[in-house]
Amino acid sequence: MMTMMSSLELQQKRWIVRILWTSIYLFIPFIQIDGQSALRFDISSLGLQFFGNTIYIENFFIVLIFTFLLTFLIILITQLYGRIWCGWFCPQTVLMNFTKFLDIKKQSLVTKLLGHIFVLVISALIGASMVWYFVSPYKFFGDIANGRLDSATMWFTITLSIITYLNFAFIRYKFCTTVCPYSKLQSVMFDDNTLIIAMDPETSYKCVRCNACVTTCPVGIDIRQGMDSQCINCGRCISACTKTMTVEDEDVPTLIDYIYGFSNTKKPLRANVLITAVVTFVFLAGFIFMAATMKPYEFQVFPNSSFLPRYKDDQVINSYEIMLKNLSKKDLKVELQIKDFDDY
Structure with missing residues (x-):
């Protein structure tokens, strides 16, 4: 590996x-x-x-x-x-x-x-x-x-x-x-090709039992025992093992490494x-x-609660309040029009 x-x-x-x-x-x-x-x-x-x-x-x-x-x-x-x-x-x-x-x-x-x-x-x-x-x-x-x-x-x-x-x-x-x-x-999201940290089974016999990987692990797991759901992939154990194996066996740079599943097959x-x-x-x-079409203003119409509807010349007179809020940082020019008034 x-x-x-x-x-x-x-x-x-x-x-x-x-x-x-x-x-x-x-x-x-x-x-x-x-x-x-x-x-x-x-x-x-x-x-x-x-x-x-x-x-x-x-x-x-x-x-x-x-x-x-x-x-x-x-x-x-x-x-x-x-x-x-x-x-x-x-x-x-x-x-x-x-x-x-x-x-x-x-x-x-x-x-x-x-x-x-x-x-x-x-x-x-x-x-x-x-x-x-x-x-x-x-x-x-x-x-x-x-x-x-x-x-x-x-x-x-x-x-x-x-x-x-x-x-x-x-x-x-x-x-x-x-x-x-x-x-x-996270265990639900993992599969056989997810990047993990593990010990190479082919060279695991060269482990000198220095426990450096266990001592340096921030969550206190022993990566030599296999994949653990508590492993946070920080790579501290890799650094510790590399430091030890550099002295113990120059032919094997490390026994622990990042691999893509236990088969070490990268399949994105x-x-x-x-x-x-x-x-x-x-x-x-x-x-x-949504970011491209977001309106730079908010427009709402509310009935005027302080004005009671009334009749005059066979027509209903009502009052509404208009709320117009500028949601941009620029001055806006707004023109209000009432269309199809005869239908009301």
Whole structure:
């Protein structure tokens, strides 16, 4: 079994993904496009600011379509590449990697205390960044500087920071193995050609029982015992095994690797994959169509509740209220006409 990438390449790529993903998460709220946040739900206007466009609550059905699109896209990725999302892109896993030092068993009291202080600072930053997706970070820091941060924003920030700290400090990867619904559903999405991590049965006899793969596993499984549903495809065991086998046996770079099913046959054009791909494409087409045809205004007509219908010259006189809302960022010129009035 040949390794798809060296241990060094694997570690480098993991760090690149972590830094890139974390940077995107933290800095997107600060990006301004036409005076609006690149991605933020504005509570006051009930509008989702999305890269220069604002999707108001009246057109929020498009967000539902986009959610289905992302859901089936993740299912498609899972069918092809297993739990690659869990090990490489999930915010829980990505951010947890910055606090790996908490997994070290033997630490002095001072080291543990400093570690938890660092985690608390990181948790406060993440808790605040969650709030920035609802409150502009510029307003957030401006209100703090002026001592005008409202109590709701403050308590949401504190609560999210505490939850994040408890997660990082105590729950950690237990969330992945016990609570995460995606972890429970992923086994349904797997087939005989899904990308997994496994030990090569042909070279398994060369295992020196160093237990490095078990020690480094964030979820505590023994990959030598076969595929485990708790495996998050992070590849740490591959790096650990490669490091050991480089010293023990230069002819075998690693005993553990990414493989496409136990037969290691790459077969992307499978029935279940094609069906999921078609459904994903349908939602993508629907999202593009809705985005292209979305009306820049909302128009509604309501009966005037304060005006009672009356007769005059054998005609019914009634009153209506017109509600016209501009959903775009531009001034709109609107002309109202009443057609076929004789039919009423």
